[in-house]
Structure formats: C-alpha cells, structure tokens
C-alpha cells in the first residue's frame with residue numbers, strides 16, 4: 001500500500017509498505033486523512049520521550065478512517081509499525097473514537113490531536129469554570145486557535161490571545177478572542193496578561209513567566225508546548241503567594257472516555273459552525289514538504305495527509 005515511510009530517523013519518504021493484517025484486539029482502518037502533528041516530527045527524530053520508532057515504519061499518530069463495517073472513526077494511536085499516514089492502518093480496538101458523518105473527514109482529522117490538546121487542556125486538566133479569564137500563549141498556531149475558540153465554547157468570561165504575528169493575531173479576534181497581545185510590541189507584558197485564571201501555554205520561556213507574574217489567585221498554567229523555550233526560571237514565592245498550579249499536559253494523559261467526549265463536542269461544534277478549522281490536504285507524495293512546513297510552523301493552517 002501507499003504510505004509515508006520512515007526508513008531512517010528524520011523525515012519520512014513516500015513509498016510502499018506492507019498491508020496490515022488483522023490482529024486480535026485491533027481493527028483494520030481504511031485511512032481517509034491523517035493529521036501532521038509536531039508529535040509526529042518529534043517521534044520521527046527518535047528523540048520523543050516515548051522512545052524511537054521501529055525502522056522501517058509508517059509515520060503518523062492520528063487520523064480518521066473507516067472500519068471494515070463502514071463506520072467512520074477517529075484514532076490517536078496505532079499498532080506499530082503501522083502509522084496513520086498510509087492507505088490502511090491497524091488501531092487498538094479500545095482506542096477507536098466514533099467520528100461524525102456530517103463533517104468533512106479532512107477537517108475531522110485536522111481537529112484531532114490539536115483540537116483535543118486544546119480541549120483537554122482547558123476542560124480536563126485546567127477545570128475551566130464559566131466566567132474565568134483564559135490567556136492563550138501561542139494563540140496564532142493551530143492549537144492556539146483551537147484554544148481560543150474552545151475557551152469560548154466552554155464558557156470562559158474573557159479570552160486573551162498572545163502571539164507574535166499581527167495578522168494571525170487579528171484572526172484570533174475574529175475567532176473569539178476578546179483581546180490580543182503582540183509579543184515584542186508591549187512594554188508591560190505581565191500587565192497586559194494580568195488576571196488570568198487559566199493559562200494555556202504553548203510557549204514557555206518569557207511569555208509564560210509574564211503570564212504567571214500577575215495571574216489570579218489559584219491560577220492554573222497548563223504546559224502544552226515549548227515553542228519559545230525549553231527551560232525557564234520561575235520564582236518560587238510567586239507560585240506560593242497566589243497558590244498557582246503549573247500542570248504538565250499531553251493529550252494521551254487524558255483517559256479515553258474524556259478524549260471521546262471532547263472529540264464528540266468538537267465534532268458538534270464543527271457541524272454547527274461554532275468551531276472553525278483551517279485545513280490543507282496534502283497528498284502522501286508530498287509528505288517531505290509537509291514535514292518541513294510543519295517544522296517551520298504553519299501559521300494556524302493544519303496540514304492533513306490524504307492517502
């Protein structure tokens with residue numbers, strides 16, 4: 001079958017890979033679309049904290065496809081060496097999540113890892129309460145755009161979008177942000193981010209410290225990504241003085257039922273037009289180009305591989 005194959009650690013290439021065979025406890029899935037995620041790039045380097053992938057293997061962690069009985073499903077794990085960026089893959093039965101039929105499967109795939117990262121960060125990990133103020137650090141990227149919109153859907157009182165690119169920031173206002181803060185263009189960043197109850201942090205580094213500096217009592221910073229820095233210094237008295245929680249987060253920490261409920265809510269919001277997702281479908285033959293675009297940051301457009 002046609003697949004994006006990792007022959008050596010680094011970047012996959014388009015090629016042929018053997019078809020998955022039925023296995024106990026796993027479902028064969030005919031892939032319709034597979035998300036290109038930072039996670040997939042990290043795994044392909046062999047440096048992701050879950051360990052290096054087998055070689056050769058098919059890349060891709062999540063996607064949307066049809067089971068042999070025709071049901072449309074979303075999945076965010078596969079049985080190695082079969083990844084999601086192929087015509088067919090193998091998925092553990094207990095990892096299958098029903099996908100709605102009334103939304104374009106390419107959008108459903110683009111909504112997967114990134115949408116779930118934002119939803120589970122806000123709802124499951126932060127326990128966002130209606131009326132709370134949410135600050136999204138890195139709001140101009142794919143996860144950030146989801147976080148802005150999902151914070152709205154979950155009843156946030158105020159949503160502050162923080163990023164570098166002014167045009168992309170302006171777009172987050174169209175998506176529902178009450179205020180935008182351009183990094184590098186404000187003199188008093190802590191002041192501009194004051195009062196956060198929940199911080200969705202895709203950046204770490206200086207923006208995260210600034211958001212913590214005048215955060216509300218009991219604020220929760222959900223650490224999701226490190227686009228600005230891998231390490232930073234946070235003053236201990238700051239955390240103690242306002243009972244601030246810093247909580248590390250990855251989608252796979254959320255239990256399966258939590259992910260399934262979040263995915264269902266995102267699907268409904270897409271179908272009703274309350275959630276907007278910009279996706280670009282890329283054929284498997286262009287996977288190397290997709291890899292380099294994802295590495296550079298795609299400016300809010302989610303790349304999706306279609307076999």
Ligand SMILES: NC(=O)c1ccc[n+]([C@@H]2O[C@H](COP(=O)([O-])OP(=O)(O)OC[C@H]3O[C@@H](n4cnc5c(N)ncnc54)[C@H](OP(=O)(O)O)[C@@H]3O)[C@@H](O)[C@H]2O)c1
Pocket residue numbers: 038039113114117138140141142143144163164165168183202203223224225226227228229249250251252294296297298299300301
């Ligand atoms: N923990 C999880 O489960 C999970 C799941 C999904 C993603 N993630 C992580 O979340 C992060 C965001 O993912 P994504 O898919 O949204 O990325 P993306 O769509 O590629 O967006 C990248 C954005 O990052 C911004 N950026 C890059 N360097 C920056 C810096 N130094 N300071 C400020 N902004 C910077 C750029 O914004 P500007 O255009 O404004 O410059 C760019 O739009 C990544 O680190 C990813 O690994 C984690």
